[in-house]
Amino acid sequence: MNRQTSSADSARDLSTLPPRRAGSRLRPGWVVLLGFAGIGVFAAFLWVVEHTSPPPLPVLVVMVLVVVGLVVGPWAYLATRRLEGEAAAGRILRRVLAVGGTLAGTGVAVAAAISISGTGEPGTAGAVAMFSILVAGLLSLVGVVVFPWLFLLTRTVTRERAARVRAEERAEVATHLHDSVLQTLTLMQKQTGDPAEMARLARHAERELRGWLYGAADPDRDDLVAAFRAAAAEVEDRFGVSVELVTVGTCRLDDRARAVVGAAGEALTNAAKHAGVARLSMFTEVRDGHVVVVVRDRGSGFDQAIAGGRGGRGIPDSILGRMRRQGGAVTIRTSPGAGTEVELRMPVARA
Amino acid sequence: MTGQPHGRVRVLVVDDHSLFRSGVRTEIEPAMEVVGEAGDVAAAISQIHALQPDVILLDVHLPGGGGRAVLDAVLATHPEVRFLALSVSDAADDVIGVIRGGARGYVVKAISGPELCEAIRQVHAGDVYFSPRLAGFVLDAFRGNPPAHLDPELDQLTVREREVLRLIASGYTYKEAAARLHISARTVETHVSAVLRKLQLSSRRELSRWAAARNLT
Numbered sequence: 001m002n003r004q005t006s007s008a009d010s011a012r013d014l015s016t017l018p019p020r021r022a023g024s025r026l027r028p029g030w031v032v033l034l035g036f037a038g039i040g041v042f043a044a045f046l047w048v049v050e051h052t053s054p055p056p057l058p059v060l061v062v063m064v065l066v067v068v069g070l071v072v073g074p075w076a077y078l079a080t081r082r083l084e085g086e087a088a089a090g091r092i093l094r095r096v097l098a099v100g101g102t103l104a105g106t107g108v109a110v111a112a113a114i115s116i117s118g119t120g121e122p123g124t125a126g127a128v129a130m131f132s133i134l135v136a137g138l139l140s141l142v143g144v145v146v147f148p149w150l151f152l153l154t155r156t157v158t159r160e161r162a163a164r165v166r167a168e169e170r171a172e173v174a175t176h177l178h179d180s181v182l183q184t185l186t187l188m189q190k191q192t193g194d195p196a197e198m199a200r201l202a203r204h205a206e207r208e209l210r211g212w213l214y215g216a217a218d219p220d221r222d223d224l225v226a227a228f229r230a231a232a233a234e235v236e237d238r239f240g241v242s243v244e245l246v247t248v249g250t251c252r253l254d255d256r257a258r259a260v261v262g263a264a265g266e267a268l269t270n271a272a273k274h275a276g277v278a279r280l281s282m283f284t285e286v287r288d289g290h291v292v293v294v295v296r297d298r299g300s301g302f303d304q305a306i307a308g309g310r311g312g313r314g315i316p317d318s319i320l321g322r323m324r325r326q327g328g329a330v331t332i333r334t335s336p337g338a339g340t341e342v343e344l345r346m347p348v349a350r351a
Numbered sequence: 352m353t354g355q356p357h358g359r360v361r362v363l364v365v366d367d368h369s370l371f372r373s374g375v376r377t378e379i380e381p382a383m384e385v386v387g388e389a390g391d392v393a394a395a396i397s398q399i400h401a402l403q404p405d406v407i408l409l410d411v412h413l414p415g416g417g418g419r420a421v422l423d424a425v426l427a428t429h430p431e432v433r434f435l436a437l438s439v440s441d442a443a444d445d446v447i448g449v450i451r452g453g454a455r456g457y458v459v460k461a462i463s464g465p466e467l468c469e470a471i472r473q474v475h476a477g478d479v480y481f482s483p484r485l486a487g488f489v490l491d492a493f494r495g496n497p498p499a500h501l502d503p504e505l506d507q508l509t510v511r512e513r514e515v516l517r518l519i520a521s522g523y524t525y526k527e528a529a530a531r532l533h534i535s536a537r538t539v540e541t542h543v544s545a546v547l548r549k550l551q552l553s554s555r556r557e558l559s560r561w562a563a564a565r566n567l568t
Contacts, residue, residue: 214441242461246487246520249494279463281483281522285490294521341521 028081031074038070049130057115060126061108061133068137072100072144079144082152089151096143100136107132180208196240203236224257224291224348225250228284231265235280239272242279249286251348259326260291260346266318267295267342275299275340286348293344301334319344359384360475363404365395365421366437367414371460375408378464383471391415396424399432406475409454411438411445422452435474437462443488447558451551456480469524478540479547486520489550492557506553508546515542 045067055063076097083089111129184205191197211229225247232243251257264282271280275297283294319342323330328346362383364372372388379385386402389395392415399407399421409418418436425432436454438445439461446457455474458467459482470480481489493508508516511532518528525543529536550558 210441244483244522246483248487248490248520283483283487283517283521285517285520287494294517296522298522 028078031078035071035074035078038067038072038074042067042071057111057125057129061111061129064130064133065104068104068133072137072140075141076144079148083148086151089148093144093147096147097140100140100143102136103139104133104136107136176212180212181205200237200240203242204233207233207236222253223250224253224261224286225284227253227258227261228264228282228293231261232268232282235265235268235272239269240278241272243268243282244279245282245284247284251286251291254349256326256328256346257291257348259322260293260328260344260348263319263322263328263330263344264293264295266316266322267293267344270316270319270342271295271297271299271340274302289347289349291344291346291348294341295344296339296341298339301336301338301340303336304332304334360471361386361402361405362471363387363389363395363398363402363407365389365398365407365413365418366410367391367412371410375467379468379471382468392417392420392424395421399425399429405433406471407432407434408471409434409436409449411436411440411449418449418454419452422449422454426453433474433477435470435480441484443491444560446485446488447492447550450485450547451558453551455547456482457485458482459484473525479543481516481519481543481546483520483522486516489546490516490520492555493549493553501554505549506555508549509542512542512546515539516546519543 045063076093079093080090083093108129110132111125114128115125184201188198188201191201228247229245232245235241236243253261264284268280268282271277277297277299279297281294281296283296285292320330322328323344323346326346328344331343331345332340333343334340359381360383362379362385364375364385365388366372366375367390369388369390372390376385376388386404387398389398392413395407395409395413398404407421409421411418413421418434422434430453434449434454436446436449436457437460438449438457439459440446450457456470456479458470458480462470462482470482473480489508490513493506493513496507514532515528518531519525523531525539526536529539532539
């Protein structure tokens with residue numbers, strides 16, 4: 001609804017725009033011709049100055065102004081039109097022309113003053129006027145020809161680079177979405193009869209997308225948190241549960257850190273198998289030279305006194321042994337019906 | 352906002368996805384009364400003024416300036432309005448931005464219906480609701496000692512506050528955390544409120560940076 005209204009608005013905007021004043025403009029071809037004609041006249045003028053006696057000052061000033069104007073005017077006109085709509089460029093261009101104009105005006109004023117006061121050699125006034133107008137003309141010419149050229153060149157290069165970067169980014173996004181989300185959606189359409197499998201696929205795709213959106217561009221193989229994420233992901237996929245993982249701080253993976261990751265994975269596996277709930281919590285923190293992991297569920301819990309002897313449920317060697325061998329500690333808090341919490345604590349190298 | 356002490360909590364759902372809005376409605380009704388929905392910043396602000404809801408469920412990402420724009424517009428004139436932020440994002444700057452903007456809690460969109468109701472009730476009661484993820488972000492932001500020029504009262508967590516946050520990050524409810532620490536649930540709430548205040552007022556670099564990153568977008 002909104003979109004329709006706004007497109008109608010923009011259509012109206014276009015139709016109410018004033019028609020381009022093509023008729024009142026000079027064709028570029030004629031302007032260029034005029035510019036070259038100006039240069040020709042300028043050459044003729046130089047020949048005249050060289051080979052005839054100088055005319056009176058006012059006549060000289062008018063002649064020089066007309067000739068220089070003929071040379072500069074058409075090019076300035078062209079440049080102004082080319083840079084229309086480029087506010088910053090137009091401003092600089094106008095400044096160049098203003099400096100040129102001021103220079104020429106000052107020169108003429110000085111020449112007039114010299115001529116009226118009658119000081120100086122004969123011909124000095126004429127020379128001053130001519131010189132200043134010529135310099136002003138040259139300055140404007142360079143300004144209006146070189147500057148727009150440089151400006152447009154830089155802008156083109158910048159725009160091309162930006163477009164290329166955008167295209168590359170877009171291609172990368174497309175590739176990633178295709179490999180992850182699109183593939184998963186296709187798979188899910190084939191699995192509609194199996195809710196557990198659908199949930200697993202959805203979780204997997206979500207995890208992947210999140211890792212890509214918010215995670216490091218290139219997951220670090222030697223990073224503790226990356227290893228915890230991988231362990232949690234594996235349990236999610238294998239047992240169809242979800243693990244709410246919260247991590248604070250990280251360190252490099254050494255043997256002891258690897259032992260904690262392995263033990264944490266076992267604790268998660270235990271909870272997923274025996275607790276009888278679909279959601280597990282895992283909190284990891286690296287602080288004061290220790291890594292602490294809490295794996296928690298709100299499931300069935302168990303009686304530690306009995307479980308220890310039976311071996312099946314409880315805390316198998318894969319958790320306890322792993323941690324103790326590397327100098328870590330394990331704390332269990334559980335009772336039947338009250339859920340289970342496994343806390344792992346291990347000294348690690350400071351990051 | 353004047354809530355009805357004996358009625359259900361009146362909730363306004365602000366999210367730009369209509370599917371999500373109706374999903375939330377099905378999950379929290381009939382325990383809560385969803386009085387309205389809004390899909391962008393302008394609609395949210397006018398609905399809040401028209402409907403006077405008890406709690407506003409506010410999506411962090413919202414067309415027209417984001418959840419932060421709603422917070423800024425409403426809290427400037429009505430500081431008593433209670434917001435609970437929710438988002439699919441895992442990015443700290445999103446979360447910290449809305450909390451510093453005045454939201455009284457943060458939950459992820461994957462939260463279950465009963466948990467969401469509990470969070471709404473807590474925020475309605477004037478308490479603060481920290482999800483495990485928010486607790487993790489806060490622990491991360493307040494790691495180490497504050498730089499010397501900062502106010503340690505404001506820029507550092509107490510030992511007790513850290514303990515409470517660690518339990519919340521591990522999936523404990525306030526009640527469970529209270530039992531574990533042998534303190535009352537009220538005391539846990541006091542600690543969490545103190546943490547929220549520090550989160551909003553601290554000038555720690557991490558927090559300022561996260562919040563700034565959010566404001567730019």
